[in-house]
Amino acid sequence: MTENTKKFSIITYITLIGWIIAFVNRDTNDDIMMQHINQSFVILVGQIIINLITNLAGSGIISTILFVVSLGLLVLWIMGLVRAVKMNGEPLPLVGSIKLFQ
Numbered sequence: 001m002t003e004n005t006k007k008f009s010i011i012t013y014i015t016l017i018g019w020i021i022a023f024v025n026r027d028t029n030d031d032i033m034m035q036h037i038n039q040s041f042v043i044l045v046g047q048i049i050i051n052l053i054t055n056l057a058g059s060g061i062i063s064t065i066l067f068v069v070s071l072g073l074l075v076l077w078i079m080g081l082v083r084a085v086k087m088n089g090e091p092l093p094l095v096g097s098i099k100l101f102q
Helices: 003-011 015-024 031-057 061-085
Strands: none
Touching: 003 015, 003 031, 003 061, 015 031, 031 061
16 A cells, blocks of 8 residues: 555545546555545446436435435445545445446
């Protein structure tokens, strides 16, 4: 683990542009960095999908449920960012086991 691991693990949680920067500069042999890249991407895609469905659904019970799920993703995002700052390699609940990038 290097200083770049911490820097890019943190930046991956800061917007899509931050994720792209971290993805381009990633070290595929660094498990912690790859884990944070995967987790932040899953959270980002989940949030985009929820926002699209919410916009299509309008108001009602579906929007309320999706709002609660969106809050859950926000909590996961904060947990991921805190773990990146602390260089914690423990995966996040629910999204930590999803491996999209190797």
